[in-house]
Amino acid sequence: MGVEQGTGAARDFGAELSVAASGARELRCWGQWSVRTLAALEQLLAQMHWPEGGDVLVDGSGITQLDTSGAWLLHRTMSQRSAAGGAVRLQGFRAEFAALLQLLASRALLHEAPVAPAPPWLARVGRQGWTALAGFWSYLAFIGESALALLTALRHPHRLRWRPILHNVQTAGVDALPITGLLSFLMGLVIAYQGADQLQRFGANIFVVDLVALAMLRELSPLLTAIIIAGRSGSAYTAQIGTMKVTEEIDALRTIGVGAQDMLVLPKLIALVLVMPLLTVYTDVTGVLGGMVMAKLKLGVGFGAFVDRLDDAVQLSSYWTGLVKAPVFALIVALVGCHRGFQVGGSADSVGAQTTVSVVQSIFLVIVTDALFSIVFLWLDL
C-alpha cells in the first residue's frame, strides 16, 4: 500500500486517502457524515493531496450516517475528481445512502446564482436621483387622486363612509386628548417658568400672560399638536395601510370594487381635518392653563389677574393665526401617512421603513409649513 494521509479528525468519523503502487486511489470514508461533522470533514478533504491522474474508488462501507449535507460534500469531492480526469466509482455504500447520492446527482445542478456586480457610483447617483424624483411624482399623483376622490365624495355625500370617519375621529381625536392635553399643559408650565426670572427682574410679572398666551396660541399649540398627531396617528396610518398591502387586502378591496382611496384615505383625511383644529383649541386652553399655574406659583399672578390680562394681551387675530394652521397640518399628516402606506413593498421590513419615513417627513413638512405661515403672516402684518 502507498501513502496514507488525512486520517480522521475525530475517531467516530473521517476519511482516508490511500494510493496504490499502480496509481489507483481509494478514498475510505467512515462514521457520521452529517451537518454536525461537515466543517471538520471539509477541512480534512481540503488538506488531502491528490496525485495526478488515475481512477478513484470511494469506499463508503464505514459510513454510519449520511445526511444531505454530508452527501453534498461527497458529491462535490467526486465531481471535482471526475473533472480532474479519471472515473469515480462508489463501493460499499448502504443502499439508502447510494440512493441519496443519486438523488443529489440528479437534482443538484449546482450553479450558485451569480452575484450582480455593484453598479459604479455614477449609476448609483443616477438611480438615487431618479428614485427621489419618482417619489416626488408619486406624491403629486397621490395628492391628485385624493383630491379627485374627495371631490367625487363631496358631490355624492351619501356615499361618504361616515362610520370609518367617526371611528377615526375617535382614535385620532378623542383618544389623543390626554396626551396632547398633558404635553401642552407642561409646555405652558415650562414657558412661564423660563420667562419668570427675566420678567421678575424688570418687575413685569403680569406680562407672563402675554408670553404664555401668544407663544401657545400662535405657535406652540398647533405645532405641538401636529407633531404628536404625526407620531401617533400618521405612523398608524402608514402601518395599517402598509400591512394591508403586504397581505393583499388592498388588492382585495379593488377587486370588490371599493376604491382604496374611498375606504382608507378619505375617512382619515376628513376626520383629521375636522379633529385637528378642535385639538388645537383644546391644547390652547391647557397650555394657557399650565402658564396660569406657574404664574401663580412663581410670580404671584393670581388666576383672576391672569384672565383679565388675557383679554388685552391676545387679539383675536393671534388666535386665528394659530388655528388656521391646524387643518393644513392635518392634511399634511394624513396625506403623508397614507401615501407612505401605499409605498410599502412586500416585506415586514418595508412596513417599518416606510413608517419611519412617514413620521420624519410629516414632522419635517409640518415645521417647514409653519415657517412659511410665519412669513406670510409677517407680510400680512397679522
Add this chain to the structure above:
Amino acid sequence: MTTLPGRSAAPAVIDVRGVHTRFGDAVVHDGVELSVDAGQVFALVGGSGSGKSTLLREIILLQRPLAGSIRVFGQEVIGLSDEAALPLRRRWGVMFERGALFSALTVTENVAMVLAEHTDLPPRLIREVAALKIALTGLPADAGAKYPSELSGGMRKRAALARALALDPELLFLDEPTAGLDPLSATGIDELVRSLRDGLGLTIMMVTHDLDLLWRAADRVAVLGNGRIVGVGTMSELSHSDHVLVRQYFHGPRGRAALEQAWKTK
C-alpha cells in the same frame, strides 16, 4: 392506548396522550391520543376547524394544551422552557402553511440563516449547503437570490421546505405541504418527501387535505373529529372504516375520485 398488534417496540417519535384543548367555551381537543413511529409518513386529516393545525402547533411548542402529555423523541414537551427546547427544535424542521419566510431576507439567506445560527460551518460551505437544499426542493438556481415577495405561491412553499430541511432534521412537520401547488409540483413534493424519508430515515408528520398525497405518500393516517381521533390506519384500512366522520371524509365525491385513481395506479 392505541397500541396495535405487531408494532415495533421502539419508542414512538411523537406520542400524544389525552390532550385537551379549549378556546374559551369551544372544546377543540377532548382527549386526543396518537403516536408516530420512526421512519413513518404520518398524516393528520380532518374537517376545517377540527383542530389539526392546533395539535401540530402544540407538538412543536407554539401553543400549550389545557391537559395531557405530548412526548417528542421521548421527551415531554408541554411546559418546556425555550432553552430546554432548543436541542429538540434542532432535531425537527417545520414548514408552515403559508411559508412564513422572512420577508427581509432572500431565499438563500432564509436557509443560510438557520445554518449560521446552529452550526459553525464556514460561510462558503453554508452558501453551498443552502444552494443544495434549494436545488433539492426543485427551485431553479436563480430563485435563491430572490426575495419571498418576488416568488409565486408554489415557489414560496418550496423555499419554506428548503428552510425546514436546512439542518437535516430527523423529524419534519409539514402544514398543508401541497395546498396551493399545481398538480405537477405537488407530485414533485410528495416524491421528494418519500425520497427523503427513504434516504434519511426521516419521520414526517403532516397536516393535509390532499387526498392524492394521502394515497401516495402517507404510511398512516389519523382522522380528527369531534375533538378525538376517530380513525387511525393506512388509507385502505380507513376507506373501509364505518365511522360516520371517516366515511364522510373519504367517501365524498373527491374521496372517491382519489380512491379510483389510487386503484388504477396500483
